[in-house]
Amino acid sequence: MRKIYLDYAATTPILPEVIEAMTPFWAEKFGNASSLHSFGREARVAVEQSRDQVAEILNCEPEEIIFTGTTTTSDNLAILGVVNALEEKQLSPNRCHLITTAIEHHAVLDTFKYLESQGFAVTYLSVDKYGVVDLKELEKAIRPETVLVSVMYANNEVGTIEPIEEISKLLQATSYKLKPKFHTDAAAVAEYLTLDVQKLGVDLMTLGAHKFGGPKGVGILYIKKGTGVNPVTFGGHHENGLWPGTEAVPLIVGTAKALELSIKYHVLSIKLVTELRDKLIKGVLEKVPDCYLTGHPTQRLPDIASFVFKGVEGEAVLLRLDAEGIAVSSGSACTSGDLKPSHVLLVMGIPQEEAHGSIRFSLGRNTTEEEINYVLEKLPKIISDLRNLSGGL
Amino acid sequence: MNQLYSEKVMDHFLHPRNMGELPGANGVATVGNKQCGDVMKMYLKIEGETVKEAKFQTLGCGAAISTSSMATEMIKGKPLSDALKLTNQAIAEALDGLPSSKIHCSVLAAEAVKRAIEDYRSKGEGGK
DSSP: OOOEEOBTTTOOOOOHHHHHHHTHHHHTSOOOTTOSSHHHHHHHHHHHHHHHHHHHHHTSOGGGEEEESOHHHHHHHHHHHHHHTSOGGGGSGGGOEEEEETTSOHHHHHHHHHHHHTTOEEEEEOBOTTSOBOHHHHHHHOOTTEEEEEOOSBOTTTOBBOOHHHHHHHHHTOOSSSOOEEEEEOTTTTTTSOOOHHHHTOSEEEEEGGGTTSOTTOEEEEEOTTOOOOOSSOSOOTGGGTSOSOOOHHHHHHHHHHHHHHHHTHHHHHHHHHHHHHHHHHHHHHHSSSEEEESOSSSBOTTEEEEEETTSOHHHHHHHHHHTTEEOBOOSGGGTSSSOOOHHHHHTTOOHHHHTTEEEEEOOTTOOHHHHHHHHHHHHHHHHHHHHHHTTO | OOOSOOHHHHHHHHSOSSBSOOTTOSEEEEEEETTTTEEEEEEEEEETTEEEEEEEEEESOHHHHHHHHHHHHHHTTOBHHHHHTOOHHHHHHHTTOOOGGGHHHHHHHHHHHHHHHHHHHHTOTTOO
16 A cells, blocks of 8 residues: 655654764764763764754854753753742742743643642743734733743644744843743754744754654754753753763764754755645645635745644544555544643634544655645545545534 | 554444434434534434344544444344443443543443433334
8 A cells, every 4th residue: 555654743754864874873883972981982072063063053052052852851951941040039939930822832831831830820822813922912921020931933733833033032122131031842843944043032942853854862952051951850961961861872963964954955845845735735625625724824834734624533534544545643632632632723713623623734855746646636535435424413 | 551443443433334324213312522522423223122223423533433333233133122231341342442542432332322222212112
């Protein structure tokens, strides 16, 4: 059977060049980067060269780059680390306020929920029907004691891009003595949007290697110099003491290589992927009745085409597509394990019963026009079969 | 930790048995709601004390569709007394198990059967 992968936003295959770059570091150059002997030095050099490469792409200093375990751990370290570094007097609930959005990935959202459970005041910003954060709402939410604002660079479920530069300017322009630190989760964007932290004006930014052709098991955290971040795990001096534990040398090397390649192919990827995504969107809206695109019509990532199909349940669509060899994801309750559909869609104002019928296609550099044609051939029948099965219930 | 669908679940999902409306059904019930994402409508044709035919319509996930399909298979041709005893565990077992997060679908399917029989009974002996 044909197999078509359209779930690149979930994870990406490792590129051959990345595997090649990592290969020597498993068995041949296996040293612990903290060891002083030649084996260790060899590993240390590889880690630091990787850090240099990443720093160059992010337009920052190598010391501002921390390698962690995953995007989720980077998000946790960024948020909890800033709070841990607060002075004692700020740590009482009414002296410390945090802002994030209601559409964040759970890696961010659940971390703020945790802080809230510990007594911290947290504001969750809403979004408009396209998933865009309202700058006016943000401006109103900022208080003299706001220490951290975290807004995702682009939403991973619907692809809407958030106005990161504008948010940064807004935070800089506050009249309060304390300027809130600004964190962005950039996990979804590495292959398509600028990662220049100076241009973006962020203090902290997280990335995950497996979203851009790198290995699973590494996260990147950019921490601007002077941003107070304290560790959240303990046990060593590694990564400036912020992510203790033996460095995963092969994975770190692979991360740098993958990021380098994804920047190299940036322009080409954007063009190819956008064209195919638009073909998919147009085709689906034409061929399938009673469905609509979710997310912003234009201010969206090139790779994500997300839809709501009325009168069907997303998991059923996903499984039927899978039976045809097509891999996608869904924000339906049945794929989340907690019986609630995607929090992102609900916050965008999509009714719960419709949110159950959500499907996300996410394309990659290797997606072909023929694959999109195949989807457009199979999808309409799958939706109509499932609608027949429900008899319009 | 069984978080994946069994082959039997997938078989009933991809090739649902007894789907569709049943003209002349004398016991009908709808359970679940759209808010939760799963709705099942059970149609039974009962003659004497026997379930002659059973069909279903389901809006829902893979487990919702396969449990309703399996439920109809398990009660078709059976005495009403047996059909009434159909439990969600029996449906799940007949499907070689369900992921823990999907047990509620089998509960819904068992409830649909029970409610359809109640509907038949509530109409009196003829069930019309």
